[in-house]
Amino acid sequence: MYIVTAKEMYGIDHYTMQELGVEGKLLMENAGRAICLKLENLIEKTSRICVIAGSGNNGGDGFVIARTLLNNNYHVHVVQAVPDEKITGDALYHKNLYKNCGGTVTVIKEAEIIRELVSDADIIVDAMVGIGIRGKLREPLAGIVRFLNQTEKFVVSIDIPSGLPADEGLTDFTAVEADCTFIVGAPKTSAFLEHSASFYGEWEMVSIGFPPLALRKYSKRMLWNEGNFQESMPKRKLNSHKGDHGRGLVIGGSTEMPGSIAMSVKAALKAGSGLITAATTEKVIQMIAPVSMESTFLALSEKNGYLANHTFPVDSYDAIAIGIGMGRYEETRDLVRYVLEQAKCPVIIDADGLYHIKSDLSMIKKRSDPTIVTPHPGEMAMLLDISVPELLKEPFRYAAEFAGKYNVYVVLKGKYTIITAPDGRQAVNTTGNPGLAKGGSGDVLTGISLAMAMQDQSIFEALCNACFIHGKSADLLVANEHSFYDLLASDVIKGITDVYRTFS
Ligand SMILES: NC(=O)C1=CN([C@@H]2O[C@H](COP(=O)(O)OP(=O)(O)OC[C@H]3O[C@@H](n4cnc5c(N)ncnc54)[C@H](O)[C@@H]3O)[C@@H](O)[C@H]2O)[C@@H](O)CC1
Numbered sequence: 001m002y003i004v005t006a007k008e009m010y011g012i013d014h015y016t017m018q019e020l021g022v023e024g025k026l027l028m029e030n031a032g033r034a035i036c037l038k039l040e041n042l043i044e045k046t047s048r049i050c051v052i053a054g055s056g057n058n059g060g061d062g063f064v065i066a067r068t069l070l071n072n073n074y075h076v077h078v079v080q081a082v083p084d085e086k087i088t089g090d091a092l093y094h095k096n097l098y099k100n101c102g103g104t105v106t107v108i109k110e111a112e113i114i115r116e117l118v119s120d121a122d123i124i125v126d127a128m129v130g131i132g133i134r135g136k137l138r139e140p141l142a143g144i145v146r147f148l149n150q151t152e153k154f155v156v157s158i159d160i161p162s163g164l165p166a167d168e169g170l171t172d173f174t175a176v177e178a179d180c181t182f183i184v185g186a187p188k189t190s191a192f193l194e195h196s197a198s199f200y201g202e203w204e205m206v207s208i209g210f211p212p213l214a215l216r217k218y219s220k221r222m223l224w225n226e227g228n229f230q231e232s233m234p235k236r237k238l239n240s241h242k243g244d245h246g247r248g249l250v251i252g253g254s255t256e257m258p259g260s261i262a263m264s265v266k267a268a269l270k271a272g273s274g275l276i277t278a279a280t281t282e283k284v285i286q287m288i289a290p291v292s293m294e295s296t297f298l299a300l301s302e303k304n305g306y307l308a309n310h311t312f313p314v315d316s317y318d319a320i321a322i323g324i325g326m327g328r329y330e331e332t333r334d335l336v337r338y339v340l341e342q343a344k345c346p347v348i349i350d351a352d353g354l355y356h357i358k359s360d361l362s363m364i365k366k367r368s369d370p371t372i373v374t375p376h377p378g379e380m381a382m383l384l385d386i387s388v389p390e391l392l393k394e395p396f397r398y399a400a401e402f403a404g405k406y407n408v409y410v411v412l413k414g415k416y417t418i419i420t421a422p423d424g425r426q427a428v429n430t431t432g433n434p435g436l437a438k439g440g441s442g443d444v445l446t447g448i449s450l451a452m453a454m455q456d457q458s459i460f461e462a463l464c465n466a467c468f469i470h471g472k473s474a475d476l477l478v479a480n481e482h483s484f485y486d487l488l489a490s491d492v493i494k495g496i497t498d499v500y501r502t503f504s
């Protein structure tokens with residue numbers, strides 16, 4: 001499923017109409033019809049429905065919905081929140097069809113009247129403004145939105161909750177807080193931003209006839225779902241051996257943080273790596289060896305409990321993860337630099353490793369093999385020298401710019417994890433839940449990512465699949481035997497079993 005900006009949506013729309021010859025009226029009919037099919041599953045035959053229509057094509061969708069429901073014997077009324085002369089083009093065509101079928105319309109000039117008009121309605125359909133919103137919502141629409149947000153009535157938004165921007169970058173808006181939203185054609189980026197996603201309520205996308213080639217042509221962003229995971233995840237050959245599944249190295253740990261590297265190692269093995277070596281201090285090896293029975297170890301020099309500069313062969317690995325629990329000690333930085341310069345395989349940099357590359361980002365830019373950074377918003381903001389709120393306003397743009405500038409893959413973690421390739425392709429992973437907001441979750445993701453980077457799939461797919469597995473494990477655990485409160489990172493490792501058994 002593709003994710004679009006408003007501009008991309010208009011491009012897809014235009015292409016479908018101009019190049020393929022599908023008329024706008026027909027797309028509008030498709031949108032309204034497809035939404036009604038879904039809506040009728042949510043409402044009773046006796047429900048009273050009030051459609052609030054605006055001036056643009058979003059209002060046009062509203063008129064199609066009103067006509068379809070009316071013709072299916074529902075009790076429908078349309079409140080038009082703009083003067084008659086504002087309804088033009090395809091929307092006017094569909095308003096007339098609705099009226100020709102016996103539909104009634106009340107035109108309102110002031111927001112106050114809405115209270116009375118919807119008093120006997122069970123369901124309110126919000127078709128005031130869609131992706132055509134410019135600036136903050138004007139009256140009377142803003143007043144209607146304020147009313148809708150304090151009513152108990154069930155509000156269904158069409159395409160996008162009215163007033164909400166489709167794109168990232170804007171945080172000051174008045175928008176409908178919908179109970180549910182039927183998104184037309186493709187989800188918009190605002191459905192995946194921390195400050196705007198909740199306005200959609202539950203959402204579902206309806207297809208209206210945009211050809212995949214049009215979506216592909218305009219959007220480089222997609223929602224990574226079960227289907228993508230199942231299609232791209234390589235199947236195991238019955239005669240495979242451990243060498244086929246990757247020999248990985250995890251570098252990290254310190255006396256203060258021995259557990260994190262143990263978790264990355266375990267997750268990497270559980271997710272399917274053939275062999276994993278943990279490179280850490282002698283003391284950490286002694287501490288984690290009893291719980292890391294399946295891995296091998298490489299002792300590196302230490303200073304005051306932290307990894308110190310150390311040269312060792314890094315050319316016999318298929319992928320390396322570095323940074324987990326290593327601390328931000330000055331001497332460790334040279335070790336990170338050494339690995340980035342010498343390794344001829346994909347290198348994943350996480351946690352403290354991200355602090356070490358900050359002082360000289362050319363360390364990653366110069367590499368010819370794939371480099372992957374897996375920051376949470378705090379780490380990403382640190383790398384960019386901006387604040388976390390600034391980053392979260394435009395995470396897609398910041399991640400894409402960083403990935404392009406430094407030729408790296410970026411996994412920007414969060415409720416909506418954004419995976420970005422150096423060429424600008426992006427995917428959003430939505431698996432996962434608040435049970436993951438706990439120390440150690442990131443270490444587990446790094447281990448799974450290491451395993452995925454060594455399987456027969458592109459690095460972009462590998463990272464998308466790693467995020468999918470990590471979040472899905474947490475989701476299955478919470479659905480079955482755990483809660484948001486008690487879920488531990490080590491449970492998420494065990495849960496990988498169920499993800500594989502269920503989805504591959
Ligand atoms: N081919 C098409 O025409 C299709 C259009 N579709 C629908 O059309 C929508 C986009 O249609 P439009 O481009 O006409 O735009 P909208 O209908 O989203 O909004 C534009 C209208 O809102 C008003 N408006 C903009 N900013 C405002 C503000 N701040 N305060 C108050 N009023 C404001 C404008 O005066 C304009 O009349 C989509 O969201 C979708 O619902 C879909 O049906 C798909 C097909």
Ligand SMILES: Nc1ncnc2c1ncn2[C@@H]1O[C@H](COP(=O)(O)OP(=O)(O)O)[C@@H](O)[C@H]1O
Nearest residue numbers: 376413414432433434436437439440441442443
């Ligand atoms: N509320 C949430 N919903 C979904 N996933 C979450 C949520 N909170 C955290 N996560 C996931 O948990 C992981 C946390 O990583 P990170 O912040 O590096 O944790 P730590 O450093 O404590 O191990 C990320 O993969 C992130 O996407």
Ligand SMILES: [K+]
Nearest residue numbers: 129158160162
């Ligand atoms: K709307």
